[in-house]
Amino acid sequence: MIYIGNINYSRKREGGLVCPVSIMHSVAVIVFAATYFTWTSAVFHTQRQVVHKKLRYLLEPPVYAEVTARRGANVTLPCLLQTKPPRYKVKWTKLEPLRRGVENIVLITNGQAQKGYGLLGPRASLRRAHPLDASLRINNLELGDDGRYRCELINGIDDESVFLTLRIEGVVFPYQSTNGRYKFNLQEASEACHGQDATLATYKQLYRAWTEGLDWCNAGWLNDGTVHYPILKPRAQCGGEKFRPGIRSYGPKDKIRDYFDAFCFTSITAGYVFFIGGHLTFAEALEVCREKGAELARVGQLYSAWHFRGLDRCDGGWLYDGSVRFPITTPRERCGGLSDPGVRTFGFPNKTQRLYGAYCYR
Ligand SMILES: *[C@@H]1O[C@H](CO)[C@@H](O)[C@H](O)[C@H]1NC(C)=O
Numbered sequence: 283m284i285y286i287g288n289i290n291y292s293r294k295r296e297g298g299l300v301c302p303v304s305i306m307h308s309v310a311v312i313v314f315a316a317t318y319f320t321w322t323s324a325v326f327h328t329q330r331q332v333v334h335k336k337l338r339y340l341l342e343p344p345v346y347a348e349v350t351a352r353r354g355a356n357v358t359l360p361c362l363l364q365t366k367p368p369r370y371k372v373k374w375t376k377l378e379p380l381r382r383g384v385e386n387i388v389l390i391t392n393g394q395a396q397k398g399y400g401l402l403g404p405r406a407s408l409r410r411a412h413p414l415d416a417s418l419r420i421n422n423l424e425l426g427d428d429g430r431y432r433c434e435l436i437n438g439i440d441d442e443s444v445f446l447t448l449r450i451e452g453v454v455f456p457y458q459s460t461n462g463r464y465k466f467n468l469q470e471a472s473e474a475c476h477g478q479d480a481t482l483a484t485y486k487q488l489y490r491a492w493t494e495g496l497d498w499c500n501a502g503w504l505n506d507g508t509v510h511y512p513i514l515k516p517r518a519q520c521g522g523e524k525f526r527p528g529i530r531s532y533g534p535k536d537k538i539r540d541y542f543d544a545f546c547f548t549s550i551t552a553g554y555v556f557f558i559g560g561h562l563t564f565a566e567a568l569e570v571c572r573e574k575g576a577e578l579a580r581v582g583q584l585y586s587a588w589h590f591r592g593l594d595r596c597d598g599g600w601l602y603d604g605s606v607r608f609p610i611t612t613p614r615e616r617c618g619g620l621s622d623p624g625v626r627t628f629g630f631p632n633k634t635q636r637l638y639g640a641y642c643y644r
């Protein structure tokens with residue numbers, strides 16, 4: 283799905299959230315897109331080959347060692363033994379995103395008993411489809427489960443591992459503070475995403491969103507404390523025309539003292555977003571949703587409805603954070619004028635204005 287730009291240019295906007303905003307930082311802007319990924323996969327490939335030589339007990343994972351699912355689903359990360367050593371343990375670990383100084387163990391089994399650990403533990407179990415099956419099941423997937431996992435066979439002599447990636451299917455959206463552009467440090471950016479039913483995106487998630495059409499001219503935090511922005515159509519006011527399209531990087535920034543926007547990531551939701559028309563103030567919008575047994579939608583819920591359920595609505599509506607947006611999957615002239623699908627925004631209008639309806643979530 284393609285989406286470019288979130289701003290409806292056809293109406294007058296209030297406040298300071300005008301985009302494209304020129305990014306004229308003195309910091310050198312480095313472009314790395316394709317080359318970066320070639321490098322990453324090369325490393326991965328080498329690892330796989332090394333692993334391949336050593337494997338005696340575990341089966342080589344499938345060629346594409348990636349499992350893809352949506353939030354709320356149950357998944358299995360395959361890990362099979364070829365033969366059983368007399369005594370062994372299998373240890374499942376989540377390798378990424380890293381929690382510094384902590385080995386993020388998910389589950390350990392000795393072939394009979396199993397024990398779950400950490401945040402994932404309560405939702406993790408072994409599939410045990412047959413005696414050589416050490417595959418990991420994770421129930422009710424959460425956004426943070428995305429990442430790389432290791433299945434490690436430990437028998438005290440030739441320990442060996444296979445690596446698998448769990449990818450949560452979802453959508454990345456840029457998020458700006460009510461107070462304007464570049465107002466979040468890393469912690470605040472993370473909290474802002476959580477407040478919108480999302481998490482801070484990973485680099486891989488931003489990269490994928492860029493390949494799917496995300497072009498955004500403001501820099502935002504990613505969950506590893508780096509700052510980037512994705513550009514498909516190089517232009518003077520977005521870091522210059524002489525660079526190729528790509529993910530522009532500011533690299534790691536000061537997590538406490540540097541301020542940017544956020545790139546949030548969300549996936550499908552259990553509930554639905556629906557629109558209620560009218561000329562409502564923000565307070566009235568809160569109330570009409572409540573009357574329907576719902577709440578004003580979070581920004582992530584609106585993006586999710588747009589991305590996964592094709593929500594298309596040409597009416598601006600209040601959201602829970604006080605912003606006004608509308609989702610377009612079939613672009614048309616009289617609907618903001620932009621040629622690409624996207625969630626358009628009017629920023630954060632004066633809450634006493636009576637120009638908009640409400641997007642509710644239930
Ligand atoms: C996931 O597994 C649990 C427990 O087996 C089950 O109750 C639930 O319905 C499953 N969820 C989905 C989405 O299949």
Ligand SMILES: *[C@@H]1O[C@H](CO)[C@@H](O)[C@H](O)[C@H]1NC(C)=O
Binds near residue numbers: 632633634635
């Ligand atoms: C919002 O609009 C009302 C009425 O026009 C005005 O009194 C109020 O000062 C405005 N609030 C802000 C924050 O601009």
